[in-house]
Amino acid sequence: MQHQRKRKHHYIPKFHLNMWKDETGKLLIYQKDGSSKINPKMKHPSQVCFRNDLYTLKKDPFGSAIQVPDYIEEELAKIDNNAAKVIKKIQKNYSLAGLTSKDKQDWATYVNSLLQRSPKRLEALEGMMQSIIREVFDDIKTVYETQNAWEICRKIFNDSNYCENEVRAMLLSVIRDNKWITGLLNFQWQLITLNDHFPYKFILTECPVITIDDGDNISIIALALTPNLLWIALPCSFDGSQDLNDFIKNIIMIYNAKQMATKPNFIISKVLLTNDGFHNYDKIFKDFLRSTVGVEQLHSQAVRG
Template sequence: MGPPRPQGASHIHHFMPVFYTSRWVTPPGGKLLEYSEPYPGKIVAKPVGPKATGFVDKLNILEDLPPDDARQLEEAFFSPLDDSAAKVLERIESGWGNGGKAQWTSKDRSEWSRFVMSMMFRHPEELESAKAGFAEDWKTVTPEVRAAFEAAGDFPGKPASVEEFLASQAPERIRADALRMVRKVMLDSRAIGERLNNAHWRFVVLPEACFDLVTGDRPVMNTDGLGVKNAYLTMPIGPRRLFVASQSAAVADKVSRTRLPDLAKTTNKGCVRRAYRYVYAKDKTHDEFIRKHFGKDRPLTWMEQMRAVRARAKASGDYPFPDP
């Protein structure tokens, strides 16, 4: 049995796409093995169906958004994005060959890039962190905000200062505005999208001599940022399939042709150690390994990383905005 599902499909947010976790399903039962840590130090493994894992009640995360906006984030963005990615992957695998150098249309590349981006940012911890972080940033009075307030002229009930105006806004509105920024800044980032689109892509097929790949709720691993020429990105897309991207064709080729047992081990270790809520496997082959490494190196959320950058900039005197 999977976790109880909230009533009403429109309330479900699958941060782990069903088509993606389905790739670890083992017939004939149609289930994969889910590892979780319900409380510190307690790792639990159980078979689940792809629809019964990797979801939350959407209202718990998007409770401050008007219903239409909440539905839009899920139904008008994530669901079509997942459907497109599944079809793209099916087309690529049906014509597998060319040494993993799949033939892509520009539309395929765009849709796959957006899906990979979503797998970096669509998780509950990312959304909650973004909501809290943007709400906190609301209080920061930048020169642009002050100028806009002054340019607005008089209006009924206008406070004496921009600080008073910001403080008077309802917390629900602030958090709702913050969540609207999630798609714009994190899920539709032109900078990240262009780097992915322009990268050299490879699909690695592991031989039978290799261990199966596992995956988790943080499956995208990046060695040093996609803007760095010799860096590369990987994401498991099945027990014996790995997506690789790099700005350098030579690096993409080297990674995809490296000693594949070592590549599989490195990938598995990264997926397991980065996991927040779930790790997924085809079977119990990696049981001891997963229990040892589960969640030992969880990455900072995107917002936490941005705040760390700001803190370093402030310490060096390079932070561009004054404190409120």
């Protein structure tokens, strides 16, 4: 039986997006169109956060024959499936206490996958690799005896998928990096829960994992599991004996703001975004998303159905 290729590759998996669905099964998404205007719409999770063939390995003259072009996507699916089970377990009791060592390993791997697998991240790595290759070609070109070789190599590389393939070939090893995973497992993990009446909800963008640095360069990692539930990882040096109220309030405010600061192509929200006392979305849309209208006007443009 011929291997059936899956072309839609989600960089935020559907099980995670499903947490932001409304009663109709759709997501409220604020998205830039071709002219950088914001068009809030209702979309099904299968319609967002994917690119066709994002992780597909393509044929090129420098690689061996690829028997399963979607090997990386299939491995990412395994990581996602494991993470879906962990979220389900966390949601059952709104606690991390019941997580096994394997659960924690699976979750740490998933968090790292979200850091590494986004289109922006892959494009940045491809650009770095292309720069390195250009520098090598420039060195070859300066030597008279190798100028013919430079012409041949330049043509081959320009017609190949070498950089794209190499970045993707390294992706799984980077995601499963034992040093990074072990480091995260040594952090203190906590949950921040917002009750249903709280006016503020967590959002999602294409970069849902954020890191926060304090004055001592100690990183805090955070990821929203649902619009009401935030997972955070704190360094072992964090003093848990202090009053956490201000700290929690700061994390709540910073999580959405840090995602906005990446100038995202879209924002997924469980509720209509309004100026909620934590964020001035009128200003955020104008500053980061280059919108010329405020949130109230945006909502009147929303397409529901």
